[in-house]
Amino acid sequence: MSEESSFPHYFKAVEDLHQRIRQLEERKKDLEATIQNLTESLELYRQLVDNLNDVIYHLDSLGRITYLSPSIERRSGYRVEELLGQPFTRFVHPDDVQEMVENYREILEGKIEPHRFRLIDKDGTVRHVRSSSRPLVKDGVVVGVVGILTEISDQIRAEEELRRHRDQLEKLVAERTRELEKTSQELRRREEFYRYLIEESHDFITVLDDNGIINFISPSVKRLFGYDPEELMGKSIFRFIHPEDRERVIDIARKAVSEPEGTAQVEYRFRHKNGTYRHCESIGRNLKSHPSVGASVVNTRDITERRELEERMEALVRSLLRLGPDPLENLAHLTETAHRLTGATLTRYSRMSKGSFMTLSLPPQQEGRGFQAHPEPFDRLCFRAMSSGFRSPLTHKDFQQGLSSDPDAAGMNLKAFLLHPVFAKDALVGCLTVFHHEEREYDRGGRELLAMIARVMGTEEERFLYEEGLRDFIDVASHELRHPTAVVMGFAQTLQEEYGEKEDERFREILNNLLSGTERLAHMIEQLLEVSFLERRKHSLAMEEVDAAPVVKRAVEKARNKAPGIEFDVEIEEGLRPVKADPSKLGLLMDILVDNAVKYSPPEGEARVELSRSDDRVLISVYDRGSGIPEEHRARIFDRFYQVEEAQHHSKPGMGLGLYLAKEIVEAHGGKIWYEPNPSGGSIFRVLI
Numbered sequence: 001m002s003e004e005s006s007f008p009h010y011f012k013a014v015e016d017l018h019q020r021i022r023q024l025e026e027r028k029k030d031l032e033a034t035i036q037n038l039t040e041s042l043e044l045y046r047q048l049v050d051n052l053n054d055v056i057y058h059l060d061s062l063g064r065i066t067y068l069s070p071s072i073e074r075r076s077g078y079r080v081e082e083l084l085g086q087p088f089t090r091f092v093h094p095d096d097v098q099e100m101v102e103n104y105r106e107i108l109e110g111k112i113e114p115h116r117f118r119l120i121d122k123d124g125t126v127r128h129v130r131s132s133s134r135p136l137v138k139d140g141v142v143v144g145v146v147g148i149l150t151e152i153s154d155q156i157r158a159e160e161e162l163r164r165h166r167d168q169l170e171k172l173v174a175e176r177t178r179e180l181e182k183t184s185q186e187l188r189r190r191e192e193f194y195r196y197l198i199e200e201s202h203d204f205i206t207v208l209d210d211n212g213i214i215n216f217i218s219p220s221v222k223r224l225f226g227y228d229p230e231e232l233m234g235k236s237i238f239r240f241i242h243p244e245d246r247e248r249v250i251d252i253a254r255k256a257v258s259e260p261e262g263t264a265q266v267e268y269r270f271r272h273k274n275g276t277y278r279h280c281e282s283i284g285r286n287l288k289s290h291p292s293v294g295a296s297v298v299n300t301r302d303i304t305e306r307r308e309l310e311e312r313m314e315a316l317v318r319s320l321l322r323l324g325p326d327p328l329e330n331l332a333h334l335t336e337t338a339h340r341l342t343g344a345t346l347t348r349y350s351r352m353s354k355g356s357f358m359t360l361s362l363p364p365q366q367e368g369r370g371f372q373a374h375p376e377p378f379d380r381l382c383f384r385a386m387s388s389g390f391r392s393p394l395t396h397k398d399f400q401q402g403l404s405s406d407p408d409a410a411g412m413n414l415k416a417f418l419l420h421p422v423f424a425k426d427a428l429v430g431c432l433t434v435f436h437h438e439e440r441e442y443d444r445g446g447r448e449l450l451a452m453i454a455r456v457m458g459t460e461e462e463r464f465l466y467e468e469g470l471r472d473f474i475d476v477a478s479h480e481l482r483h484p485t486a487v488v489m490g491f492a493q494t495l496q497e498e499y500g501e502k503e504d505e506r507f508r509e510i511l512n513n514l515l516s517g518t519e520r521l522a523h524m525i526e527q528l529l530e531v532s533f534l535e536r537r538k539h540s541l542a543m544e545e546v547d548a549a550p551v552v553k554r555a556v557e558k559a560r561n562k563a564p565g566i567e568f569d570v571e572i573e574e575g576l577r578p579v580k581a582d583p584s585k586l587g588l589l590m591d592i593l594v595d596n597a598v599k600y601s602p603p604e605g606e607a608r609v610e611l612s613r614s615d616d617r618v619l620i621s622v623y624d625r626g627s628g629i630p631e632e633h634r635a636r637i638f639d640r641f642y643q644v645e646e647a648q649h650h651s652k653p654g655m656g657l658g659l660y661l662a663k664e665i666v667e668a669h670g671g672k673i674w675y676e677p678n679p680s681g682g683s684i685f686r687v688l689i
Contacts, residue, residue, distance in 0.1 A: 226273030
């Protein structure tokens with residue numbers, strides 16, 4: 001019997017053993033290949049996370065910090081080890097803690113939406129941040145929250161801090177390779193973890209080759225720009241950039257790619273799948289030299305909302321710089337600004353003034369410009385809101401049948417509105433409302449914009465109340481002073497007529513001073529009343545064709561009687577056309593300008609009035625040879641009550657109302673008035689009417 005047949009079981013066992021060894025070796029190779037693939041995948045996702053600008057965090061179900069990306073250290077001054085195990089509320093601004101606790105409960109219950117709040121750094125610095133969180137579920141149970149924290153107040157790159165995190169991960173991978181099966185499971189788990197973070201980011205990450213061809217794009221591009229990642233793979237990223245921005249972006253990208261570890265930051269417009277363009281900000285890094293990436297990695301953020309807010313703020317500032325001296329005109333201008341910047345279908349400002357409810361609508365809802373009075377405003381949305389004493393903004397969701405009962409809103413088939421109160425000295429005086437055709441949610445930017453406009457309107461309302469009170473005082477005081485002034489003037493004239501020639505020189509001087517003083521007081525009272533009428537819009541111009549020459553001559557003749565020592569020269573161009581004007585107002589204008597020339601001319605000085613043609617209008621020029629007006633005062637000489645000299649030391653009679661009245665009269669006629677220095681010394685006032 002042969003040895004082979006004698007020991008069959010021995011050879012069989014050896015053969016099985018060799019077979020088992022070969023299987024184990026093949027298994028080992030498969031596991032090693034799997035580890036290599038997972039390591040490379042992990043490295044890629046780790047590199048992608050390294051390029052995020054935001055802070056990644058993980059909280060347990062009690063709100064304790066269990067994981068934070070290292071970038072938190074650069075942002076806050078805390079080390080990661082100091083924060084682990086701590087409740088997140090410890091680092092939240094005290095005023096925001098209660099709200100964030102409620103938000104955290106909502107997240108654990110599955111309500112997912114971004115939140116804004118404030119964090120306090122280790123050195124006490126307060127930072128504004130935005131968090132995007134999701135509940136983390138394990139075996140059907142919520143075990144915590146994972147999310148991303150974005151600093152709103154500044155753009156901070158996180159490369160240095162994330163590099164530390166990368167070293168930690170590499171060390172962790174090296175340690176885990178000792179146990180193949182265990183390491184494989186750990187790598188899979190971490191790969192899924194980073195993939196989840198990238199997919200849920202509010203940015204999207206792109207991996208590009210040297211020609212800008214997309215080799216990878218994170219799934220968040222679907223949420224931000226409507227594209228499935230597969231639609232963009234293999235295509236040039238530059239195809240989706242606005243044509244006006246494309247060459248600039250290509251130049252910046254080419255420079256970054258040409259430099260090892262080169263970085264670039266650029267803003268541009270990126271095409272949405274629906275064909276519109278949105279503003280983006282990208283930060284790219286050249287990682288071609290990295291063995292696991294070998295390409296450029298770009299982190300892109302949608303900044304459309306921020307850009308739109310900046311543009312609206314710039315437009316608002318420009319609008320505020322155009323505000324003038326008239327509060328009511330400013331309120332109308334601010335209403336137009338709100339209408340334009342919010343893109344509203346209908347914008348309405350409503351106000352209560354001395355028991356009267358008035359509205360200004362854009363576009364106008366009835367004939368006539370400016371504010372319209374409503375004797376029966378009970379169905380008006382703003383009236384009902386003001387009657388309820390509301391103190392904070394309201395929308396269509398806060399009013400039952402609010403739109404359907406308002407005649408303007410119902411007639412235009414409007415679907416949404418935002419109504420903001422306007423306060424003057426903490427009293428509710430008006431409300432600003434924007435209406436829209438479509439259903440909408442009014443975002444924070446839109447609400448803040450309307451709030452700023454409403455605050456400016458409140459300032460204008462306070463100024464209107466102050467000026468209205470001043471006008472009321474002027475009316476009452478002027479009317480009360482009229483009677484005693486007339487009595488004193490009447491007795492002074494009577495005494496002068498009966499005794500002025502009979503009594504001694506001292507008595508005549510007293511009578512003349514008394515009569516002169518009462519005439520001056522009567523003149524000031526008439527000026528005050530004229531100002532009040534002008535500012536209340538009570539005056540109405542009786543326009544007709546007027547020959548300006550006789551009006552000028554009458555004013556000069558009056559001045560000659562008052563100041564016989566001043567020599568007047570009148571030059572009137574032949575063939576002047578009549579002007580369209582109110583004769584009485586034109587006469588008052590000339591009296592003011594000629595009296596002003598008399599007032600500021602030396603006692604034996606000269607004055608000149610010229611009347612000439614300027615295109616199809618008439619130019620009136622009044623010259624004096626006084627001291628002139630210093631340059632620093634010229635911009636304000638037409639302001640109400642303004643005088644060049646200090647009020648307590650002024651040597652010329654008057655209250656600073658003459659030139660103000662002249663400007664109001666000229667502008668009411670659609671004309672222009674201005675000052676020029678007289679080359680021969682003194683002043684020139686010109687009127688184009």
